[in-house]
Amino acid sequence: MNVDPSNALMRDAEAASAEGIPPKMVARSVNVHYGATHALKDVSLDIQGYEVTALIGPSGCGKSTVLRCFNRMNEMFENTQTSGQVTIDGMDIYARDIDVVALRARVGMVFQRPNPFPKSIFDNIAYGPRIHGLAETKEDLEQIVEASLQRAGLWDEVKDRLKQSGTALSDGQQQRLCIARAIAVQPEVILMDEPCSALDPIATGKIEELIEELRTGFTIVIVTHSMQQAARVSQRTAFISRGELGEYGPTVEMFTKPRHERTKDYIMGRYG
Amino acid sequence: MLPKHNLKAYDAELTELRALISQMGGMAQSLLEDAVAALLSRDSARAQSLISDDEAIDALEIEVERLAVQTIALRAPMADDLREIICALKISSILERIGDYAKNIAKRTTALSDDDISDHISILPEMARLASGMIQATLDAFVERDAEKAADVRDRDIRIDTIYNTLFRDMLSHMTENPDAITPSTHVLFIAKNIERIGDHATNAAEMVYYSATGNILETDRRKNDSTSYTTRDEIDQN
Ligand SMILES: Nc1ncnc2c1ncn2[C@@H]1O[C@H](COP(=O)(O)OP(=O)(O)OP(=O)(O)O)[C@@H](O)[C@H]1O
Numbered sequence: 001m002n003v004d005p006s007n008a009l010m011r012d013a014e015a016a017s018a019e020g021i022p023p024k025m026v027a028r029s030v031n032v033h034y035g036a037t038h039a040l041k042d043v044s045l046d047i048q049g050y051e052v053t054a055l056i057g058p059s060g061c062g063k064s065t066v067l068r069c070f071n072r073m074n075e076m077f078e079n080t081q082t083s084g085q086v087t088i089d090g091m092d093i094y095a096r097d098i099d100v101v102a103l104r105a106r107v108g109m110v111f112q113r114p115n116p117f118p119k120s121i122f123d124n125i126a127y128g129p130r131i132h133g134l135a136e137t138k139e140d141l142e143q144i145v146e147a148s149l150q151r152a153g154l155w156d157e158v159k160d161r162l163k164q165s166g167t168a169l170s171d172g173q174q175q176r177l178c179i180a181r182a183i184a185v186q187p188e189v190i191l192m193d194e195p196c197s198a199l200d201p202i203a204t205g206k207i208e209e210l211i212e213e214l215r216t217g218f219t220i221v222i223v224t225h226s227m228q229q230a231a232r233v234s235q236r237t238a239f240i241s242r243g244e245l246g247e248y249g250p251t252v253e254m255f256t257k258p259r260h261e262r263t264k265d266y267i268m269g270r271y272g
Numbered sequence: 273m274l275p276k277h278n279l280k281a282y283d284a285e286l287t288e289l290r291a292l293i294s295q296m297g298g299m300a301q302s303l304l305e306d307a308v309a310a311l312l313s314r315d316s317a318r319a320q321s322l323i324s325d326d327e328a329i330d331a332l333e334i335e336v337e338r339l340a341v342q343t344i345a346l347r348a349p350m351a352d353d354l355r356e357i358i359c360a361l362k363i364s365s366i367l368e369r370i371g372d373y374a375k376n377i378a379k380r381t382t383a384l385s386d387d388d389i390s391d392h393i394s395i396l397p398e399m400a401r402l403a404s405g406m407i408q409a410t411l412d413a414f415v416e417r418d419a420e421k422a423a424d425v426r427d428r429d430i431r432i433d434t435i436y437n438t439l440f441r442d443m444l445s446h447m448t449e450n451p452d453a454i455t456p457s458t459h460v461l462f463i464a465k466n467i468e469r470i471g472d473h474a475t476n477a478a479e480m481v482y483y484s485a486t487g488n489i490l491e492t493d494r495r496k497n498d499s500t501s502y503t504t505r506d507e508i509d510q511n
């Protein structure tokens with residue numbers, strides 16, 4: 001096949017754009033360096049709204065780095081350089097006048113290990129709305145806490161012990177608490193970095209169910225090492241390979257007929 | 273060759289699945305060719321022994337199912353592997369059906385043993401050879417993951433259909449002229465129809481192989497050449 005590689009790459013980058021609907025977030029020619037490490041090379045990726053996009057690829061390929069580009073989390077590390085463009089609803093998130101705290105309220109994040117604050121369950125959820133001034137009254141705040149815990153499917157399990165420490169919950173409950181905390185500030189996009197890797201299959205199932213549920217109100221990008229999880233929860237899958245976008249397309253196609261050998265070898269569990 | 277899996281046992285299972293399918297295919301081919309040979313030589317004893325050969329094919333189908341289900345459950349296959357396993361499942365059930373048709377041909381040997389219709393059945397070995405060749409090509413395409421070869425199998429089916437149509441008209445006029453020959457002639461028609469159906473099944477299997485190799489469905493512009501369902505007595509009389 002004689003396809004101009006740059007065109008093919010662009011087609012892949014835009015694989016997510018459903019007809020006519022502009023993507024929620026767009027990354028164009030993003031390069032990230034950690035000191036001497038060139039971690040991302042010209043990555044372009046469209047993230048479609050109200051869908052789950054899965055990022056898969058071998059360890060160290062740059063999945064977490066891609067994810068962190070979408071809310072400027074990479075800047076938290078020393079010696080990091082990011083170039084290229086990332087937009088949300090067309091707005092450049094790396095522009096000079098961007099308030100990074102406000103950006104991270106719009107683009108929230110859930111990490112691999114559940115990381116509740118060493119505070120009460122209530123305060124874990126209330127923290128974000130408080131600092132972002134989302135609640136005028138105590139009742140408002142209680143309402144947000146309940147709604148967030150409801151949405152995260154945790155309310156019934158914790159409603160009688162909201163004053164208990166968040167760290168006293170089981171790992172699966174802690175992860176749902178972190179999701180509740182992320183949605184409490186009403187983000188538009190939720191980034192999840194291997195959110196189930198510390199969880200058993202039942203707790204994992206609950207999170208996956210929750211992800212499917214959340215898709216109605218949020219745009220989700222999830223990094224996962226489980227092909228089955230990517231297949232179960234996502235509508236689009238991006239394969240990252242050695243810091244580049246290897247292939248991007250509808251999840252069903254990625255797992256039934258991937259176009260590139262490298263993708264194929266990876267998802268089929270073969271030596272490259 | 274495709275790169276190997278991280279798990280050796282996984283590769284071993286896929287290799288075994290391919291070997292089982294090849295074995296089933298080889299058995300179905302011999303069963304078909306031997307059934308027609310027994311028929312022509314009026315060898316009832318041989319025909320009888322073939323009927324039990326069909327059971328061996330049935331047993332292999334069960335083995336393929338077991339292994340395919342086990343591999344799906346344990347390995348959660350993806351992409352080419354997934355398509356190949358699904359294809360193996362479908363092909364094994366097609367080969368089982370082909371075995372049934374061949375067995376059915378063998379069973380008619382006794383019914384034909386006394387009647388002299390040699391002129392009419394002399395074309396059957398050629399039909400069987402064509403059908404057997406289609407099975408062979410399909411299995412080669414499966415093992416070699418050769419989409420081109422699989423697509424070519426469909427075209428071969430037209431030749432079997434053409435022979436069948438000719439034989440069909442032939443037998444109808446034979447029956448019209450010799451009412452006594454209606455019973456053996458009907459058997460001959462069933463036998464020919466069975467071989468023609470085997471060709472159709474091989475074609476379906478080849479289409480599966482094409483899907484397995486490419487992930488795409490082969491378009492269904494099958495040039496079907498069996499016109500016998502529309503043949504009327506008037507047409508026969510005119511011929
Ligand atoms: N904070 C950092 N400082 C220096 N190098 C980093 C940093 N974070 C990541 N890297 C390097 O950048 C590359 C991509 O890392 P990244 O964490 O994005 O990979 P990943 O695909 O998420 O891997 P994993 O599946 O193991 O989580 C790796 O080579 C890694 O060593």
Ligand SMILES: [Mg+2]
Pocket residue numbers: 063064065193223
């Ligand atoms: Mg990571």
